[in-house]
Amino acid sequence: MQEMMKKRALQLLQDGTVERVLAWKTGEFSYDITPAVFESAEEIEKDFVYDAFCAANLSKYLVALSKKEGKTLAFLKPCDSYSFQQLMKEHRVDRDNVYIIGIACDGKADADKIKDSGIKGIKNIADNGDKLVVETIYSESTELDKKDFLAERCLNCKSRKVVIYDEMIGENGEVLDSNRFDMVEKIEAMTSEERFEFWQNELSRCIRCNACRNVCPACTCEKCVFDNDASGIANKAAANSFEENMFHIIRAFHVAGRCTDCGECSRVCPQHIPLHLLNRKFIKDMNEFYGEYQAGEDLETRPPLVNFTMDDVEPSIVNEKGGKE
Amino acid sequence: MQIEKKEFKPTIVAFCCNWCSYAGADLAGTNRLNYPADVKIIRVPCSCRVNPMFILRAFQRGADGVILCGCHPGDCHYTTGNYYARRRMTLLFSMLDFLGIERGRTRVEWVSAAEGAKFAQTMNEFVETIISLGENKRLEDLRCKK
């Protein structure tokens, strides 16, 4: 896969179709991979990486890159392609300036899960198809089944379909039936008190590093309301539980109907707060109340929050359908 | 030592659209229909003007309940405003419920300009609900407490 992608990237860069390539390169560790823009063949030859740890959603970078002179080649995974198409829908990216190669994806691995399994001193993790080969500083080498170490969002993958691309590498997948709302349902089944406790426990860990916001492809505001002194709700570090709640409720609300459920927020959260559950709660509600809707799936359908029908459910539905009292 | 038990006087913010519900509240007044003074009304042009931010802000600053009143669906002065408000509030309330905030603290009611009695009755009911729920503890900001 990596070689095919590399070859194609070099071709497109050399024949002048694109000016730059948006992909991934290795960060501090082999399993810590970071998005990268390559502008020359040398850079690609040197650093281009694609493996089970290329989890970052690249679509958001295209907001800026697609405004640059010349085309950008972007490798988009199914998740990224939904985000990209949603950004197109909001006129945030210039489609004509992006050459998209869709890449088939069968899930990304979660390095934290490997660490949590008790392997210490990881030096390198190699992606061997279905297997992950972990080398440690104790010069041990362990072979792991990749499927046992998939990220949560990949275990509940909603779609393996790249929805927008100029060409594909690998076979494009299908929209899947996922169990992604199971956890939301589990929380709904708690009592109101328990839910409150649950979220207090989660959100109180928030250090307001803004990683969730900065990585989110739906959060592409020129200036976030929380950074804008004139908005009246500008706020840096949360001073108390109210402000923790406030930030995450408003953030989830602002991306409601626009969130493609790519799961980046939870992936990057250094405090491991399951932020995607807030987004999924909105998605689940919108699906139930207003019909199935998947942000980024197409360019035409109106997002639920800027749409209505005359016989929509009343807000009192929460009393019947909400979580346990 | 005896601790004096203070009677709980809730703070309730009612957002009312200018065309229907605010006029309905006026009618309740004209007809001298009583409801608790705990309810304070804020006039907005349309229910769709109410940003979820305002509701959270009210809780932060010490409100114990927030109610939004607008024209009946289909009667909006701006034709479609309350339809959007309905969706926004449905989702917001569901989210607050999901986060474990007592669901009785928020409410939407459609009150027309002719429904003075309904306005008063709604407010009476709502205040009763809030009193039974007690003080807003889960969404409070202690810095803003008296």
Added chain:
Amino acid sequence: MENKQQLTEQILRMSGVNARKCMRCGKCTATCPSFDEMEYHPHQFVYMVEKGDIEPLMKSESLYTCLTCFACVERCPRNVEPAKLVEAVRLAVIREQGANHLKPQDLPELWDEDLPQQAIVSAFRKYSK
């Protein structure tokens, strides 16, 4: 009275029909090929279900003169689907039939030493309401 209401609800649930949608235009009856054979005609059928008069319908031969041709379902401007009501009442009759077949007081007469107890239990399940 309660029984009557229960029965009506059961019929409505089984058929999935909302009898209140009927606007009494009579197109079902106008279109019915078995009209002449019927005691209660399709529009009456809908009306009686709506009122809760299920008993007379259950006793009526009309139930079996309906050909289930679905012309009424096809033509009804309000999607009331009378034929589905007829079918539901038929089912209700079938379900009630068991009640007449086996009563506890009949048992001593039918008693047989070799009859396993389980058979009696299942017979009750099968033949009584």
Added chain:
Amino acid sequence: MQKIGVFVCWCGSNIAGTVDVHAVAETLKKEPGVVFSTDYQYMCSEAGQNLIKDSIKEYGLTGVVICSCSPRMHENTFRKAAQSVGLNPYMVEVANIREQCSWIHKDMATATEKAVILGRAAIAKVHLNAPLTAGESPVVKRALVIGGGIAGIQTALDIAEAGFEVDIVEKSPTIGGKMAQIDKTFPTLDCAACILTPKMVEAAQQEKIKIYSYSEVDEVKGFVGNFSVKIRRKARYVNEDICTGCGVCTEKCPQKKVPNEFNLGMDNRRAIYIPFAQAVPKVATIDPNYCTMLKTGKCGVCSKVCTAKAIDYTQKDEFVEAQYGAIVVATGFNPISLEKYDEFAYSQSPDVVTSLEYERLMNAAGPTSGTLLRPSDLTHPKTIVFVQCVGSRCDGGDKGKPYCSKVCCMYTAKHAMLTREKYPDTDVYVFYIDVRTPGKNFDEFYRRAVEDYGVHYIKGMVGKVVPQDGKLKVQASDLLSNEQLHIDADMVVLAAAIEPDKTARPLATMLTASMDTNDFFTEAHPKLRPVESPTAGVFLSGMCQGPKDIPETVSQASAAAAKVIGLLAKDKLTCNPCVAHSDEQLCNGCSSCEKVCPYGAITYQDKEFRMPNRTVAVRRVASVNPAVCQGCGACTVACPSGAMDLNGFSNRQIMAEVDAICK
């Protein structure tokens, strides 16, 4: 910091009876920014207003809070008072301490406490108020009427009568619309042509009216007071200005087999035609779908016989661009297609006709020259069955229209009555679900049909119609006698539901006027603004808004005209200054606001922005047209970045009120 004056009104004892007004004034005096605070018996009285005016001058107030009755009552009074002494009227806020305080509370202490809080909220808001100036936009003193039926004609005539120019755009070659096809009108039974054609002529002769017949609206831009409309004048291959309407060409044209739409295809016309004798404009039109010359280049008979030399086979569609201050939609209706209702055998037998076809069969200018003959064999029908509610009052979706078409009961009574009158030997049956006759002299009319003319009204519906041996076997129910009837009829007349014209939907999109699910235009308010569309400057006339009969259509047409005249009489429109505005620095151009705007007031532009690193970036940003925005605020919440805000009800103002109340 604002310098705020607080004025607490007693309203006689209305407020002062339960609120300690003096205490309120004293307490509010301590609020930040308040430089003057007082109470007075009647603030709205002249003396009260003078008190406000004098204080504004004396203390140099920049903001005023009046604690009094509902702002819905006297906000304007106080704003005007402030304006008269040079304070921007939008610096005045009213705290409602009567309807929402003194009148609903009995306990003085409670009411006073609440009045203070309401006053504080108003003060908090005024702190953030900014002077607002209502914009003005010029009004083009010309109206456009889309549709030239009776609704459009009446509206145009009324507007022209008031001295304003009006253009009518009509898609068919003549104005007149459906009413021209109708034989007689209920409940008076006067001839439709006799009352319509003089109006058509009047419209043609009225100097202020310009008729664009055989034309369609292609594009609409602009907003109230200043719409820019592109009109497509379809090529009729006849020079309208030269043609005398002599009609020789329409007799000589060799292409004789063209279904005549005026008679609903029940007879034929030529490829060059004048729709009917009283057509306005009375000029010929060539039907390009049938003309041999246009299709094959061989013929040219009409050109040869035309003494005026009006025929021009090379004509092309032309475009006219014009400016209008107001647009009236009068696009009318059509009977629905009856394909779905095969049980009535409409497509199987020519003797099953729609009511509009029946109308033509009764009409002297119709295919049978006014003698009632059944289409299949041209014999006199002896038994006629009328079926009501065909496709009306259905469950929606596939079954048909959910609404009542409103006119069918009455025209069927008319048809039945006229038939019995002219041909007393004919048996007439009307199958009905309900007979709906609200209207002046309507029920009397229906009773006459039953009592004086012996029309058989039967409560029940027709189930099926089967053409057999030259008869139509009608199977129907009689619900009152619980019978199934079998009638051998000679003709069956179906009262087909009506639906808005198909051109209405794309037009609504162009106008950003909203429509209901049945494609009827929606009104700005169903009760109080029934002839205006929610889009400012767009008005509704006739059936395009909902089913209605001729008298109702004409009343609505005149009402729409009155609204248009009221608009055009103004030189400038004062806009509501409490409108949304977008902060371009914050706007992402995501289009969420545009999607929720009911008025189409938001547009996008690519704008250049200087970036901190001295580069220039181009960004798509929203801008609000203040002349079109009505200030609902839907966009402000749809906007995730907070770029969109509302004048007079800004995020910060509302939050300041919230803070003051919850403190």
